[in-house]
Amino acid sequence: xxxxxxxxxxxxxxxxxxxxxxxxxxxxxxxxxxxxxxxxxxxxxxxxxxxxxxxxxxxxxxxxxxxxxxxxxxxxxxxxxxxxxxxxxxxxxxxxxxxxxxxxxxxxxxxxxxxxxxxxxxxxxxxxxxxxxxxxxxxxxxxxxxxxxxxxxxx
Numbered sequence: 001x002x003x004x005x006x007x008x009x010x011x012x013x014x015x016x017x018x019x020x021x022x023x024x025x026x027x028x029x030x031x032x033x034x035x036x037x038x039x040x041x042x043x044x045x046x047x048x049x050x051x052x053x054x055x056x057x058x059x060x061x062x063x064x065x066x067x068x069x070x071x072x073x074x075x076x077x078x079x080x081x082x083x084x085x086x087x088x089x090x091x092x093x094x095x096x097x098x099x100x101x102x103x104x105x106x107x108x109x110x111x112x113x114x115x116x117x118x119x120x121x122x123x124x125x126x127x128x129x130x131x132x133x134x135x136x137x138x139x140x141x142x143x144x145x146x147x148x149x150x151x152x153x154x155x
Contacts, residue, residue: 006145006149006150007150008023008024008149008150008151008152008154009023017033018033018037018078018081018082019077019078019081020081020085021081021084021085022085022088022148022149023085023088023148023149024085024088024089024141024146024148024149024150024151024152025082025085025086025088025089025152026089026141026152026153027086027089027137027138027140027141029152030082030085030086030136030137031137033078033082034079034082034133034137037075037078037079037082040075041071041072041075044071045068045071048064048067048068048071051067052064052067068108069108069109072104072107072108073105073108076101076104076105076108079100079101079104080097080098080100080101083096083097083100083101083132083133083136084097086136086137086141087136088146088148088149089141089142089146089148089152090136090139090140090141090142091141091142091146091147091148096132096135096136097136099128099132100129100132100133103125103128103129103132104129106125107122107125107126107129110122141153
């Protein structure tokens with residue numbers, strides 16, 4: 001008897017959807033989940049704007065800086081997990097996800113850096129992060145099974 005073909009198992013819980021590190025994730029699911037995280041992050045940052053009364057993108061109090069940093073750092077974790085799974089769908093390692101997470105962490109701490117050239121520095125970091133994200137979103141996954149598991153799209 002032959003062994004049954006390995007099947008892709010759909011994520012069911014919030015933990016599986018946003019915090020799972022093993023397996024594969026196709027482009028559409030990746031995009032939808034990143035969109036959800038982006039909307040949630042924007043809502044939380046806007047909430048901070050309402051609580052601390054600062055201009056969006058311009059921190060005026062230490063409490064606002066701490067709030068922005070904590071919220072931004074929290075969102076790095078699910079974004080990292082999604083990127084790792086998407087890269088695994090492309091049969092690649094997690095190096096780009098690690099680089100993107102590090103760049104995001106540096107940007108999260110930007111309110112505490114005190115750099116005079118902060119705008120250009122952040123522009124370079126944001127551009128690099130967006131380029132990695134675009135690559136992860138646009139490049140198709142491998143067809144069929146790869147070393148990270150079954151295809152998330154039936155063939």
